[in-house]
Amino acid sequence: MPTPAVAGFVVAILPLIVMPGASLTLLTHRVARDGARRAVPVILGTVTGLYLHATLAAAGLSALVMRSSELFTAVRLGGAAYLIGLGIWTWRSRPPAALASASLQSAGPPQPAYQQALLGNVLNPKAAAIVLTLVPQFIDPHAAVVPQIFVLATAQATLITIWLLGWTVLIGRARPPSFPVVQRVAGAVLVALGVRAAVA
Numbered sequence: 641m642p643t644p645a646v647a648g649f650v651v652a653i654l655p656l657i658v659m660p661g662a663s664l665t666l667l668t669h670r671v672a673r674d675g676a677r678r679a680v681p682v683i684l685g686t687v688t689g690l691y692l693h694a695t696l697a698a699a700g701l702s703a704l705v706m707r708s709s710e711l712f713t714a715v716r717l718g719g720a721a722y723l724i725g726l727g728i729w730t731w732r733s734r735p736p737a738a739l740a741s742a743s744l745q746s747a748g749p750p751q752p753a754y755q756q757a758l759l760g761n762v763l764n765p766k767a768a769a770i771v772l773t774l775v776p777q778f779i780d781p782h783a784a785v786v787p788q789i790f791v792l793a794t795a796q797a798t799l800i801t802i803w804l805l806g807w808t809v810l811i812g813r814a815r816p817p818s819f820p821v822v823q824r825v826a827g828a829v830l831v832a833l834g835v836r837a838a839v840a
Contacts, residue, residue: 641791649778649792650799656770657799662760667804670753671811679808681754687797689761693771694793698786717838724834731828
């Protein structure tokens with residue numbers, strides 16, 4: 641896969657990775673309560689969920705490319721519209737007041753951290769939608785689709801791992817950063833990506 645395509649995907653996905661979400665909420669709760677060692681199962685569960693999404697995307701996009709280039713173009717345009725809408729929503733939404741509040745308020749018996757992180761990623765429609773809308777913007781439909789998707793998934797998994805490990809250190813020092821600027825940047829990047837995909 642061409643390096644510029646991977647680099648472009650990394651730039652596109654980075655603002656989305658640093659937005660607070662289920663994985664970061666779970667990590668914050670587990671590490672603050674049980675120590676840094678609890679970051680490992682959370683990260684592994686998150687990455688496993690990411691590869692499950694990539695596997696499903698690989699199967700679906702490969703079938704589309706084999707069947708019709710027009711269908712693949714339709715997926716890209718639909719993804720462009722979704723990205724613009726998600727970008728506007730991200731720009732306008734309020735950041736969470738406390739990252740751990742959702743986990744602390746959850747009901748029912750506690751689940752193992754790996755299982756909780758895996759389900760949190762797999763059952764998150766936003767995570768699935770991002771894979772299905774961002775990935776088609778960076779793959780070449782004239783080359784083998786499945787290897788390209790897994791290269792991009794590995795790049796995303798690497799970024800997520802680094803981000804969550806960095807948070808583990810910050811939580812241990814009790815100086816987590818705030819997110820308003822990141823939120824605005826993420827929204828602007830999503831809108832720009834959607835516009836780029838629509839006019840390309």
